[in-house]
Amino acid sequence: MAVEVVMPKLGWNMEQGHVVEWLKHDGDVVQTGEAIFTVETDKALTDVEALESGVLRIPADTPGIGEDVPIGAVLAYVVRPDEAASFEQAAISAAMGGDVGGSSAQALEHDATVMSGELVTSVGNVPGGQVPVSTAPAASPRACRVAAELGVEWSKVRGSGRTGRIVERDVRAAAETAQRSADSEKTPVTPVRRLIGQRMVDSARTVAAVTLTTDADATELVRLRTQMKTALAKTGGTVPAYHDLLTRLTALALLEHPELNASLDGDQIVRHPSVHMGIAVETERALLVPVIREVPGKSVQQIAVESARLIEQARAGAVAADDLRGSTFTISNLGMYGIDAFTPIINLPECAILGMGRIASRPVVVDEATEAVAVRKMMALSLTFDHRVVDGATAARFLQRVVEFVVQPVLWMIR
Amino acid sequence: MRELTYTAAAREGLAEEMARDSTVFVVGEGVGTRGGNFNTTVGLFDLYGPERLRDTPISERGFTGLCTGAAMTGTRPVVDYMFIDFALDALGELINQTAKIQYMSDGRLKMPIVLRACMGLGNSAATHHSGSYYPLFTHLPGFRVVVPATPRDAKGLLKTSIRCDDPVIFLEHRSLLGSKGAVPEEEYLIPFGQAAIAREGKDISLVAISSMLPKALEAANTLAGEGVQVEVIDPRTLAPLDIDTILRSVHKTGRLLVADETFAPCAIGAEIAAQVMVRAFDDLDAPVHRLNGAHVPAPYSAPLEAAIVPNVRAIEQAIRDLLAE
């Protein structure tokens, strides 16, 4: 009995998803527990495993890669080796034909005179009823032999033969790929990287991006953090990192400048009621952006604890799908790499992103009148905003407020 | 090296054998003063006269049986049928007598007879002058079947055929008769059962029978431009068949196409495919393909005649189709 393979529900509020990659192909033998395809839900990619062992049959009209389908939609079947999936049973019956006439007559009659170059040379065969059609993966004898010689598992190779047959060139290509991966340091583009790359491209293409940069005197912020560090040393709590401080103060600035906490939805600009901050995190796998929800309602301490947890989870590849979605604004920190200003790419569907650069001691003019110079802790801030949603002045005013909060942290408490 | 036409090369071979062995004689319609409908005996009547260049009445069965009797009693006849289609009248003699005498006499009688004819389609000769029919003879025990495709091979193989003590069916495709090629000055013979590699290649093996050889070579040239190296094999004799050369090629390339003007059913392509399946199954990367002429009698009108014969384009496409398998 054929078993349906469906789009699974992977998140608490997942309603639909799409396949990003088939890991097994039509005709492959699959075992229970073997991953057969990858589903994308926001920025999380999940491999889906087979629940039955057998032969995987993917209909020709299965939803395409990237095509969203509701959860529960049938994508494929797992059948026993000797049975056909229901979608093709009808096709086989039609092709074979029970009687002498009809489509089987085509194979009967020899096409006597044809155009040059299209000679048909069939013998006058007599139809003898149904001929069994094998559905298992087929490899040419030569391919099997070469696979044995090269140590390639031919059943895992994709066939390029006319009937999907695995032929020698496929086996050799698989061996070479394995060899190349063994030799060099190149790795294939992972689905995650491909996905993120695609999203970056989409953002770059659709957004009218403008980046404003400025320097903020973070001397007071640094002092504040030092005080936190000292105080927390006694209790042993998580010391807020600079991105935690920026998360808090940016969220507060957003409350005053809600235009920057919005999304473009078709023709509508949707202002979000709350600020959920996405923190861009570099992991081995790719760039992930875990989200801290309801930032205005959380203390810096709470933010620090949460962000530390999320970052650790992201780095371990264990962040939950829900924690990767729902941000209304994103902060990206490249300060630890010695970067000053940069042009962060907006994390759609948000309308702006704040890039943090390093905090470095630099001589600055502290008194315009006397032109007195002092060494201060300066931090570069880069704000990329979507000019379709926000004006330059609005964005600039917001950035100004962020700078004010950086320069005078006390303002956070009295706003 | 000098160049001769296929006809001239074969005739030179016949002349040499007739000079060497006075028991060799030619029988057929118009082989005497006329020199043969296809110029097979031009100049020989003046040398050897009517007894060794014997003009016959239209009695194919008759002179086939007569030559069979002669071959049993010390002489070496070359029966020149002109068109292989005419030999069909003699099938009873050929199959029941000529091919069986050695076996029936348990080897005490030999049958040194050459049965020579022009075969194949072309020039709107239509269905009574366009046959190949060689599969009849490759199927039955007792015949050698020789199908040279080049002038050099025509001469060397005709000499071997005349010296052979077995019945030899020697077929010359009409489209090859005027073709020119290098022919050595010094004497040489070509043994039966030895195929020639006309072109080396690593991607696909193409066995080309007789008139298919020049077309196959042209197709191979075209495919070389597409980065495909075709190995073209000329079997030269179909019985005995040099299957080992074909097997070695299949071992190298994994793909085999047999191109042959005659009909597909039970022809040499089917035989080669069956043998390759048994002996080189694990060398095959794809099923053996055959490209044959259409399974119909030969029509007269030029576009119809062209439509039933594999041409260069058809061979090229067949190569591509096989590579896609």
Add this chain to the structure above:
Amino acid sequence: MTPQTAETESARRHSKDELLAFYRQMLEIRRCEEQLARAYQQGLIPGACHTYVGQEAIATGVCARLRTDDTVYSTHRGHGHALAKGVPPRELIAELFGKITGCSHGRGGSMHLFAPELGMLGTSGIVGPSILMAAGAGYSFHLLRTDRVSVAFFGDGAVNNGAFHEGMNMAAAWELPVLFVCENNQFATEVPFATVTRNASVASRGPAYGLPGVEVDGNDVVAVYEAAGEAVRRARSGGGPTLLECKTYRTRAHSEGMRDDGYRTREEVAAWKERCPIKLLQERMLAAGIAGEGDFAAIESSVAAVVADAYEFAQASPWPDAATATDHLFSVPEGATRA
């Protein structure tokens, strides 16, 4: 009954030894055929067996004119030709039994008897080819500048076959040293000759092709001998072919085991048995005073012994080795190259 003067006259043209040799040969053929008929009934002969009983004078008379290096091509009813050409009775009977000691080494049986060393180039299961192949041998003999001759034996059934027409024509056109001997026993299996042709005279067809056609009484060995002698002399001297029609009759069935009634009357058969060639010769020789009863009795017992010995020999002979079944298809074994 006193034989005609002409026949005693013809007998006196030949020596006693010659005539007794004819007698012996015909009797040997007769006794062999009778033995084979018995063996057939015993189930010792697996294939067909077409006996020559009644026609012995023709093989005897013709072959008495032939040298060992002359060649004979025969039909499905060819035991008599094989024996008359010199094949020993042992080898004939062993061949029909399928033994290795048969003249064809068990390969051929009744209808494919070969003894090339004796010029016996085959009986045949197909009607017609003997005519063509004999012409071919004649062509060889001419080309090789020998005075050898070739003989084709065939029945009335062959004269309406294309091979007869084409063979006669070529032999005459090229003046080949061939003797075409038609043994007209008046039936092709069960079909009377007269019902399938408007020209019931085989001999008359010869001149239509430009060669002499001679009709003789096929049951008169001396007549056959004399007619054959003339034809052979002509062929050897470059005079070309002759068509010899020998009128005769077979008194047994077409093939052993087949019915022998329904297409001819018992009276007809009985009448022809009275014209048994062996009996006729004996009567003639006795009437002419050329030989006595004792001569014939001696030959009788001698022949009986030979045939009995041949039978024993055939019975005791071994079978061919099955491993040799594919030998000699070609002049050299398959796979051997020929330069």
